[in-house]
Amino acid sequence: MKKLKVCFYLKGDKKNQDGETAIYGKIYLGNGYSTFSTAKYIQQERWAKTNSLRNPVRIDFEINLKNYLKNLTDGIEDKYNQLLKTYSGDEEITPLYLKNYCFNDNPEHKITLLEIVATHNEYFKKQVKKGDRADGSLEKYERMGDVISDYLKSKLKQKDIEFDKITRKFVYGLDDFLRFERKHGAKIGLANNTTVKYIRNISVMVNYNITMGLISGNPFSIYDGKLKEVDTTFLTLEELRSIENKVFTNRRLDVVKDIFLFSCYTSYAPIDVMNLRQGNYTLDEDCDNWLKTKRQKTKVKTNVLVIPPLKRIINKYKSDPECIEDDRLIPSISNSKMNAYLKEIADLCGIDKNLTWYVGRHTFATTVALANGIPMEIISQIMGHKRITQTQHYAKLMDSSVKKHMKDLENHFE
Structure with a gap:
């Protein structure tokens, strides 16, 4: 019992x-x-x-x-x-x-789709509070309630739907609504990958409710939408240097610049950078400095040797009051503010790219690591990837690496 x-x-x-x-x-x-x-x-x-x-x-x-x-x-x-x-x-x-x-007068009340979303999100909030999941992931799942409500109101003219009434027509109708009718700012219709991710998120929520014994069966498991490979934005060496050499007298932009460069030289995602504390900064037996932590998302160890650009940033904030108070290595900032300020930095540095925090992570994989001959297996471990196929995507982007190896081949035949 x-x-x-x-x-x-x-x-x-x-x-x-x-x-x-x-x-x-x-x-x-x-x-x-x-x-x-x-x-x-x-x-x-x-x-x-x-x-x-x-x-x-x-x-x-x-x-x-x-x-x-x-x-x-x-x-x-x-x-x-x-x-x-x-x-x-x-x-x-x-x-x-x-x-x-x-x-209820009717004890056979059927659980609804929005109840399923709410049940999953209540549990997810506990995970975030405990530190097992990120706030950004919670925002993603909470957004699903709005997406489903919009679909129900605009297409089915109802506020909710009993879960056992969800059909194949409902699932692919949602796909069609997201692709061609869902508003996103001034645009109408979402891109393929955003649409697929939305419906996969709903499927994750349903599976949690199955685990809790609230429902049986997942009607969204029939969905066969596929993610399309997209070009990853990263900085060239010249662009990276232009940011590194830019002097900002404004503390806000100066801090954002340092945090971004920190990601460029570690591959750390936003949540991983914000989780870094003094205890993650260690010395090995050869007196070399390391950053030792686990990726929040995958729980994979992501140990990074502290190279000179990183050491300069860490030393810069050793006596910073904000860092001392929270035992941080570098100051903290939200993902949304970071990305907004990075657009300002891109303009000031003359970089015609959509600069976001994750561009730093991609820049590490390509310009910092691959272009300097670090093996794919090592890059995969540093980036916290569980499968090397996730890392191999970056190799396709590096024309300079292809040229280098082909030049070696050219010299061999000469």
């Missing part, structure tokens, strides 16, 4: 006309949970001051509210015990089933 637990919390984005915040509950069974609204509200400061109404209270409103939540908990426990008495063992009692059994 799974252990039942009921707890209550404030849902910050739900407020009434009096400025009070909605009280929501969670039903936990084993490792799963389901949320529900209590239809009650309270001032946030009173909720905090009374320790979520667990402390003794004297105000009539709070006494009545505390009793209401207790009776709600007792009722859920009673319903759970009733279910256990008639439980045949054929189907698992999930938190969602128990919630529907307690609050």
Whole structure:
């Protein structure tokens, strides 16, 4: 028998006309949970001051509210015990089933697609809070709720859809909507790779709900959209030097320049750069400096020898107050701000490319590593790739490397 637990919390984005915040509950069974609204509200400061109404209270409103939540908990426990008495063992009692059994007139309520998105994202938020996943990934999954809502409203004229009513027509209709009708800024329609990634993300969400026992089967598994290989943007050696030699008196641009160069000489992704602390900067037995860490995304070790350009940047921020306070190697900045400021730097340096943080990572693979003869296997390890095929993509971009090897071949035949 799974252990039942009921707890209550404030849902910050739900407020009434009096400025009070909605009280929501969670039903936990084993490792799963389901949320529900209590239809009650309270001032946030009173909720905090009374320790979520667990402390003794004297105000009539709070006494009545505390009793209401207790009776709600007792009722859920009673319903759970009733279910256990008639439980045949054929189907698992999930938190969602128990919630529907307690609050709906029809205990056979069918889970909807937007409920699946919400369930996955609640779990993902916990992973982000623990540091196992990145904020950027959470934003990607949260965006899926808006994408699905837009599709449902514009094409099906409804707010949600029961999961078991999702058909092949629905899946490929979503693909068609994203490619030709979804608005993206001033543009209408998304590129192939963005469309494919969106639908793959939905499939990931569905699979999580399958794992939690809330549904069975994934209708999005029939989707066969393929990612197309795209040209990767990277800096030439001349462009890299132009940024390196550019002097900025503005601290904002100077810091962004250093963080970008840091990625160019380490291949670290944004989240990996921001996770670096003094403890990641070490000496080996030969007194050489190393950066030792694991990639947030793949958990693969990505140890990098600290070459002179890197050492200059690290030394520059040794006594920086912001870095000292957080034990960082270099200052912190959000991905969105970083990319906005990089566009400004590109203009000032006369670089006609869409400069983003990830261009630094690609520049490492091509201009810094491959062009200087570092073997593909070593580059793959430094970049945190699990498969060398991920790294081999960069080799196709390097005409200079091709020329170098062909010149060697030319000399051989001469």
